[in-house]
Amino acid sequence: MGPTCVGKTAQSLAIARLLGSPVINCDSRQIYKELKVGVARPTEDELSQAKHYFIASHTIHQTYSAGDYEREAWELVLKLAPSHEYLLMVGGSGFYIDAFTEGIDHMPPSDPGLREELALKAEDSEGFRNLQNQLKELDPVTWSRIDPANKRRVVRAVEVCLSSGKPYHYFLKHTPKKRPFEIEKIMMDRPREELYERIDQRVERMITDGLMAEARLLYPHKKLPALQTVGYRELFAHFDGEYSYSEALRLIKRNTRRYAKRQLTYWREVPRREDHPLLRPVPSL
RNA sequence: AGGGGCAUAGUUCAAGGGUAGAAUAGCGGUCUCCAAAACCGUUGAUGGGCGUUCGAAUCGCUCUGCCCCUG
Numbered sequence: 001m002g003p004t005c006v007g008k009t010a011q012s013l014a015i016a017r018l019l020g021s022p023v024i025n026c027d028s029r030q031i032y033k034e035l036k037v038g039v040a041r042p043t044e045d046e047l048s049q050a051k052h053y054f055i056a057s058h059t060i061h062q063t064y065s066a067g068d069y070e071r072e073a074w075e076l077v078l079k080l081a082p083s084h085e086y087l088l089m090v091g092g093s094g095f096y097i098d099a100f101t102e103g104i105d106h107m108p109p110s111d112p113g114l115r116e117e118l119a120l121k122a123e124d125s126e127g128f129r130n131l132q133n134q135l136k137e138l139d140p141v142t143w144s145r146i147d148p149a150n151k152r153r154v155v156r157a158v159e160v161c162l163s164s165g166k167p168y169h170y171f172l173k174h175t176p177k178k179r180p181f182e183i184e185k186i187m188m189d190r191p192r193e194e195l196y197e198r199i200d201q202r203v204e205r206m207i208t209d210g211l212m213a214e215a216r217l218l219y220p221h222k223k224l225p226a227l228q229t230v231g232y233r234e235l236f237a238h239f240d241g242e243y244s245y246s247e248a249l250r251l252i253k254r255n256t257r258r259y260a261k262r263q264l265t266y267w268r269e270v271p272r273r274e275d276h277p278l279l280r281p282v283p284s285l
Numbered sequence: 286a287g288g289g290g291c292a293u294a295g296u297u298c299a300a301g302g303g304u305a306g307a308a309u310a311g312c313g314g315u316c317u318c319c320a321a322a323a324c325c326g327u328u329g330a331u332g333g334g335c336g337u338u339c340g341a342a343u344c345g346c347u348c349u350g351c352c353c354c355u356g
Contacts, residue, residue: 004321029321039321067318095320104317115319147315150324156317172317225319232321254310259321265314 001026001267002188003260004092005198009042011188012090013049015278019086022051024073026091026100028066029229031058034218037211038231040202060218060226070099081181094266101185103177108164115159122151131158139167186278187270199256203249206231215239230255 002008016023025031029039033056041055053076058064073089080087091097121127131154136143138161146153157168164171190198215235221227222236231252238248273279 027321028319063319065318066320070318093320095316095318095322098316099318102317107318110318147324150315152319152323153316156319168317174317225322228319228322230321256321257311261312262314262321266316266320268314 001090001094001097001185001270002092003195003263004040004256005195005202005260006188006190007198008090008092008188009040009046011279012088013046016050016088018278019088021084021086021088022053022080024076024087024089025052025054026069026073026089026093026096027054028064028069028091028093028096029226030055030091031064031069032056032060032226033058034060034221035214035226035229035232037206037209037214038229040206060221060224063225066095066099067104069096070104073100077181087181092263094263097185101176101179101183103179105171105173107160107171111159111163114163115155118155118159119151122155128154131155134158135161138162139169141167141169145169185270186276187267187272188279189264189272189274195260196257199260200253203231203253203256207249211235230259 012023015021027039029035030041031054032039035041036056042052047055054069054073077087089097089100118131122131128151132143132148135154135158139157142157146157148154160168160171189195211231212235215232216239218227218232219236219239222233227233227236234248234251234255237243238245243251
């Protein structure tokens with residue numbers, strides 16, 4: 001794990017070879033087959049150096065969640081376990097990593113119709129205020145815990161309350177699930193300045209690699225959740241005439257920096273072990 | 286060399302002599318099924334010196350730096 005652009009892909013190949021392990025991707029965007037340049041999918045060459053899972057394995061046309069990832073990843077791990085001593089998971093999606101390592105508590109199956117209805121209600125300020133009050137009544141515990149301004153959280157909590165008839169917090173166990181394997185987390189990091197420089201460079205490289213063409217191709221699907229992604233959404237807005245090309249590039253860089261910052265915050269407590277034996281050898285081919 | 290203009294936050298720009306603001310960048314944080322998402326919080330400046338004034342970003346002098354014009 002580590003922030004975007006820190007160098008996970010290159011490092012993962014070295015470690016995979018060392019451990020004789022496949023690479024199980026844990027990046028919430030690289031799983032989509034329609035997204036390539038904009039999510040820095042490993043190259044064909046890199047992918048050929050180890051068996052990869054969850055790369056280009058799903059479609060943007062089907063909503064995918066951390067819960068889905070938890071289920072599918074564990075299914076895969078249990079299948080691979082008998083034939084591997086080590087399994088390597090690589091990625092930067094903190095919530096997905098948590099879902100895998102600690103699990104998400106079981107909740108009533110989400111009701112897509114209900115969620116959509118609530119989300120629609122939350123659109124205007126009066127409707128949202130009603131939702132807030134509704135949550136305050138249905139589940140005061142959760143109401144006091146979450147950020148009342150965060151529509152998505154409020155909607156989700158109300159959704160669970162309504163569809164289950166129980167308060168949202170009732171489902172939260174707050175104890176990590178037992179996992180039948182030992183999990184070791186290795187966090188990669190770099191000096192902030194260096195990381196930001198790499199981000200700028202990567203964005204430039206994405207452009208020369210054809211990000212514009214990819215974005216144009218995906219433009220018709222710009223509303224899909226999977227395309228609410230740094231790199232695409234800024235270009236979509238540019239296509240819509242909201243701002244210039246150079247402004248779009250500037251925003252992509254800035255938003256990628258912010259994304260990296262959020263990742264670093266997410267893993268603030270994870271020890272950085274730069275001396276970790278697995279991080280040492282970076283044999284270049 | 287002479288003449289003119291400019292100097293405020295990292296950047297761009299405000300502030301009729303009376304509490305120096307904004308945008309943006311930066312920084313910090315939240316997180317139990319859309320997470321590259323969604324949301325919250327926050328630091329920071331009048332170029333240096335002298336003067337006028339109860340009081341100066343604002344007026345005057347000077348130094349420094351940048352820009353323009355003339356030769």
